[in-house]
Amino acid sequence: MTRHDAAGRKHGVVLSLGSNMGDRLANLQLGLDVLAGDGLDLLAVSSVYQTAPVGGVDQADYFNAVLLAASSLAPSEVLARCAAAEAAAGRVRTQRWGPRTLDVDIVAYCQQVSADPALTLPHPRAHERAFVLVPWLELDGQAVLPGFGPVAGLLAAMPAGGVRRRPDLRLELPDLPVPDQPGTSTPIPEAGAPCS
Ligand code: A4P
Numbered sequence: 287m288t289r290h291d292a293a294g295r296k297h298g299v300v301l302s303l304g305s306n307m308g309d310r311l312a313n314l315q316l317g318l319d320v321l322a323g324d325g326l327d328l329l330a331v332s333s334v335y336q337t338a339p340v341g342g343v344d345q346a347d348y349f350n351a352v353l354l355a356a357s358s359l360a361p362s363e364v365l366a367r368c369a370a371a372e373a374a375a376g377r378v379r380t381q382r383w384g385p386r387t388l389d390v391d392i393v394a395y396c397q398q399v400s401a402d403p404a405l406t407l408p409h410p411r412a413h414e415r416a417f418v419l420v421p422w423l424e425l426d427g428q429a430v431l432p433g434f435g436p437v438a439g440l441l442a443a444m445p446a447g448g449v450r451r452r453p454d455l456r457l458e459l460p461d462l463p464v465p466d467q468p469g470t471s472t473p474i475p476e477a478g479a480p481c482s
């Protein structure tokens with residue numbers, strides 16, 4: 287994967303997208319399109335996975351995917367971008383863990399840890415959710431969830447099933463912006479790397 291940083295320090299960010307209402311694939315793609323740009327470079331997107339709903343609410347299967355990004359934005363600004371993507375997909379909040387056109391969560395923002403309910407880092411339930419960990423592992427076999435350890439190990443300790451890759455479906459990553467000054471790019475830290 288190519289990693290460019292045209293304008294100074296950027297942090298590794300892992301985002302999780304889910305949809306189980308309306309045109310699920312189109313909702314995920316709209317999410318990508320709204321998330322991209324202005325301080326949030328999308329670097330890689332996983333396959334689409336069809337996943338059984340988690341959380342006890344009777345609802346349709348989800349389509350889930352994970353994005354790796356590099357960002358010069360603060361975590362709160364990334365969260366605001368996630369909310370903008372959800373709003374663009376017409377999300378209405380009626381029931382916690384209920385059906386939604388689009389949910390975008392921050393799984394991890396480099397190694398940052400926060401217990402703030404408005405933005406908990408890493409995401410408080412990512413470590414127990416195969417619909418997040420399976421697509422993340424597809425993108426990065428060495429992925430580490432801060433405070434919880436290697437993603438591969440978390441998955442190995444979980445019951446298998448409920449997460450099915452859909453090779454017939456595909457999300458398109460918007461193009462990365464061209465660096466202002468070619469040759470000045472610096473490596474971008476992986477999500478799970480130190481924030482400094
Ligand atoms: N919030 C705190 N930390 C974060 C974070 N790291 N990323 C706050 C994003 N948001 C975070 O979220 C509620 C509040 O969490 C926000 O105001 C934000 O400030 P929400 O998106 O409004 O509501 P929600 O999505 O219903 O709640 P939550 O807790 O995000 O739900 P989950 O845990 O994400 O579960 N089953 C399958 N198969 N696939 C899914 O994608 N998703 C859910 C939602 C349930 N079951 C699922 C799936």
Ligand code: MG
Pocket residue numbers: 389390391
């Ligand atoms: Mg959410």
